Amino acid sequence: MTDKVSGNGNGQAAARTEAAGERRFDVVVVGGGAAGLSAALTLGRARRSVLVIDAGEPRNAPADGIHNYLGREGAKPAELLATGREEVARYGGETTGGRAVSAARLDGGGFRVGLDDGSAVRAERLLLATGLVDGLPEVRGLAERWGREVLHCPYCHGWEVRGQAIGVLGTGPLAVHQALMWRQWSEDVTLFVHTAPEPDEEQYERLAARGIAVVEGEVAAVEVTDDRLTGMALAGGRVIPCQALVVPTRLDARTDLLADLGLTTVEQEIGGVPIGTRVDADPTGATAVPGVWVAGNVTAPVEILIGGATAGVRAAAAINADLTEQETLAAVAARRASAGAATTA
Template structure:
């Protein structure tokens, strides 16, 4: 692992905060708001590219059911501002350790400093290389039955099987529709036990390769097959590779780790404990950057929880410094 480096910035005048939050999605804004309510100075740096931007609505978020993702974030920014929290549009290109905390460099060259960091940059979905899939991602090309399953209930659903997660998806979406077909894309292989399970649940299996999607009046109507036919459907389920957005943490010696399930690497994530603390003191992580399966409301909750731990850590530091100052004054 790359060792973190400490930069001498004592002679430079740059903005300083208690906490810099990198990423202004549900996790980042929720954490920032909790910190601001604790009267911490907080800066959120956000590049305006939330993972769920293609989706029309968020679901399973109590009291915010059906809210468009960008609307939720706009509400979050307004609430944060009410408590004095700041948001700057930009992308973090590098981070480094300094005396007493961290320095964050933005893509435009500007720098800011903080005593603590909360990383909430989320992840990138690497989709199967099938024409049309990326264009309809988050609409009728889906991956999570809890995020969008209700919206495709009782519809014809094709599971584009590309890795072991596809089998799990097939069984989950079968709960929502009796018309589910598994397409063994690019010669994907299932075991005899898996094929028996699919047959027992009346899930059809097709061995072929998807070459594109068919769309009529901006509605998905099917999957084009290499054999020349079309597998009719109204929704396609894919299993992306989930990659954490953390290149900017290299200067701190933090990097994403492969997440292996059953011998298959499904993606990468930052390793953090139950409270969000990473292996680097002073750096916490929340949301999809450390938990690829977290839905929006879970990511928000993790941000709130990490923020509480950060504030508690700062309180201990403030108290330690106050005691040291008191002792120094008493010794004069």
């Protein structure tokens, strides 16, 4: 899928074509989710030429709807993105389907981004909004229910399973905290210890006080009846009924292009417990590599959708300011050179 817009009809700066036949944009955004499209919209409205490269792999694709996004509550994820692409195009921005497979800094300034179809584009600045990958525990049948009855975020999915029998799959030290959190959405919560540390005496007391059942032993498989989750099968064969399962995933930043640009990931922790990786950046999304920004889950793994959109806007504003400074310095240098030439003439 490719949407092409000239960008000249509304006063936006048009992409330039280099001698090699490669188009050069003010900004290339890699990743067409909420963060990337919000950044592109902001840049388009700032009269910047911008291209969004989108591999079409949104993290929330299996979800029935998006939540806690004011004004778009319950919208289908695909509909939100389609609307976003239309809005970007309205301000002269371009989107192209495909995967960015390489990135390199150019000697004359800016970057060259290669796509999986063999083509390439150039950019003065790069914004990586590539998101993250959810690492699921190895339980038979779990992946097939991901985004349906197998959930991870109470603020994204809690309302939809309120009052149901909710299981929490323990995979680490945060298992008790997660079970207590989900108790807000149902009085029927079961903590499957699975591979998590066994709760200590105080934790058992807290769980009991909230009426949360604790099941020891590893979970072997997800039980499904009539295409609905109905229970969890333990390694010993016992099946514990439940209608929804909370699974804390490992949240690892997508590493596409990072090595090419000299970027690395750092460990993300909650309460001292590692939960995944992210790309380090300042509050605007600027990375340690000049000219490269990040936004969304690639740098903030636990951020919800509306937060990612906000981060995209913030990064876009910082990128525009950076480009403005560069253009101003170039204009001053040109003015001084012109004045100097006039003086010596």
